Amino acid sequence: xxxxxxxxxxxxxxxxxxxxxxxxxxGANTFQFFTRNPRGGKSRAWEKEDLEAYxxxxxxxxxxxxxxxxxxxxxPSSSTPGTREFALQxxxxxxxxxxxxxxxxxxxxxxxxxxxxxxxxxxxTAEALNAVLTADGTVTVLLETMSxxxxxxxxxxxxxxxxxxxxxxxxxxxxxxxxxxxxxxxxDIRSDLDGVLEAFDWEIGLDRLRAxxxxxxxxxxxxxxxRHEKLGRGMIGFDALLAVTRHxxxxxxxxxxxTPNELEGYALxxxxxxxxxxxxGCGLGL
Ligand code: FE
Ligand code: FE
Ligand code: ZN
Numbered sequence: 145x146x147x148x149x150x151x152x153x154x155x156x157x158x159x160x161x162x163x164x165x166x167x168x169x170x171g172a173n174t175f176q177f178f179t180r181n182p183r184g185g186k187s188r189a190w191e192k193e194d195l196e197a198y199x200x201x202x203x204x205x206x207x208x209x210x211x212x213x214x215x216x217x218x219x220p221s222s223s224t225p226g227t228r229e230f231a232l233q234x235x236x237x238x239x240x241x242x243x244x245x246x247x248x249x250x251x252x253x254x255x256x257x258x259x260x261x262x263x264x265x266x267x268x269t270a271e272a273l274n275a276v277l278t279a280d281g282t283v284t285v286l287l288e289t290m291s292x293x294x295x296x297x298x299x300x301x302x303x304x305x306x307x308x309x310x311x312x313x314x315x316x317x318x319x320x321x322x323x324x325x326x327x328x329x330x331x332d333i334r335s336d337l338d339g340v341l342e343a344f345d346w347e348i349g350l351d352r353l354r355a356x357x358x359x360x361x362x363x364x365x366x367x368x369x370x371r372h373e374k375l376g377r378g379m380i381g382f383d384a385l386l387a388v389t390r391h392x393x394x395x396x397x398x399x400x401x402x403t404p405n406e407l408e409g410y411a412l413x414x415x416x417x418x419x420x421x422x423x424x425g426c427g428l429g430l
Contacts (some may be wrong), residue, residue, distance in 0.1 A: 147206070148389060150358070151175035152401035152410040153213070159191065160245070168205050170411035171418065176211040176251070176396040179238045185192035187234075190241060191311055199246050207399050211286070212242055213321070214252035220272035221255035221265040221297060228268065231255070236276045242283045247294055249354060249398075251286040251320050254298035254307060265297040270310035277313040278425035286320040291370035298367070299329045301347035308348065318354035322402075323388060324373070325357070329381050330366035334384040341393055350393055358385060358399045358417070374403045375413050375426050378405055382422040389417055 151172030152369040154163045156179075167175040179185035203209070220231040235252065242248045257265025263290055277285065287307060292299020298307070304319060321344070327333055329341040344350060360378030376382030389399055400415055412425035 146396065147173065147397070148211070148395065148418060149174045149206075150389070150399040150401070151210075152403075152405070152414070159192050161201060162197050162360070164201040164205065164207060166407065167207065168201070171183070171414045172410075173206045174210055174400065175207070176213055176400045178188070179212050179214055179241070179250075180234070182215050182217065185243070187237065190244065195244055202246060207247065209247045209249060209355075210245075211236065211251050211398070211400055212245065212248045214238060214250065216253055218252060218259070219255040220252075221257050221260075221268040223260050225256045231424075232275055233271065238423055239276060239281055239283055239285070243281065249286050249318065249320075250273050251288055251289060251355070253288050253296075256295045257297055258295055262297055262303060263370050265295070266303055266306045267310070268341065269297065270307050273307070273311045274315070277311065277316055279313065280314075281316065283316070284318050284354060285316055286318045287403060288320045288357070289326050289329070291325040291368050292330075293328070293368045293370050299325075301331075301344050305347045307312070308352065317352070319348060319352045320355040320357060321353055322357035322359065323380060323385060324359035324361040324378075324402075325370060327361045327365050328363055328367050328369050330368075330375055332365050333388065334365070334380050337384070337387055337391060338424055341391070353397065356388065356394060356397050356399045357402050358388065359402050360385060365422070365429055369407040372403055374409065375401070375403060375416065382416070386417060386420060386422075390420070 290298040313416040324335035360373040363369040416426035
């Protein structure tokens with residue numbers, strides 16, 4: 145069995161080398177970061193020397209893949225042209241910069257249709273992808289499964305599949321499954337993980353799945369709330385989340401924690417998942 149790849153969301157403020165060192169210090173061999181201020185502000189250039197140092201550290205520590213998360217406020221499916229234009233600009237610029245980051249997968253939220261209806265939202269998100277994905281780019285772009293709160297699209301596997309079917313450079317596309325989001329959207333990964341994965345495979349294809357956001361949820365299945373919880377303290381529970389990381393169809397993927405934690409909390413969760421037991425420090429036993 146190959147080693148489990150697990151990490152957490154980290155602050156990008158001090159650069160790539162720092163993130164790799166921080167990840168290593170908490171037993172992580174992958175991580176996630178925001179490509180820029182989550183509110184979608186101006187992005188600064190990434191330093192060449194920092195990326196060089198990162199490349200060496202990543203190789204030494206088996207960090208083959210990391211996740212670059214687009215600002216979550218981007219809305220490529222908005223009914224407002226200016227909002228869509230801004231999303232396009234940010235995505236195009238991020239994708240260009242990420243060509244220099246080894247192993248980076250670009251994850252983004254499909255958006256909210258803001259009253260236009262799901263079909264139109266789906267069409268607009270695909271349109272955005274067709275505008276930013278060029279034949280010569282190499283970065284894989286991940287659509288994140290969403291909870292379906294408000295007018296969010298991507299709350300069903302069907303919607304994700306519909307976006308994918310409209311993208312011309314589909315070979316550059318993948319999916320990131322967020323455990324809190326799918327649970328909140330109504331997919332019961334606690335009592336029927338196999339059934340949920342069968343539905344995913346039927347609608348999207350399991351070969352499209354490239355990463356997992358490993359989060360517990362504060363709410364019940366189908367609540368459409370999107371409030372993340374620490375592993376073992378939420379409604380999904382530690383055992384069901386552990387089973388996600390051990391599933392033969394998933395265990396080879398990178399797992400990223402987006403739980404409400406500081407670095408020490410993440411270190412504990414990573415240890416619990418690696419050791420396969422909650423009494424290593426997760427949940428209520430803390
Ligand atoms: Fe996300
Ligand atoms: Fe997520
Ligand atoms: Zn979320």
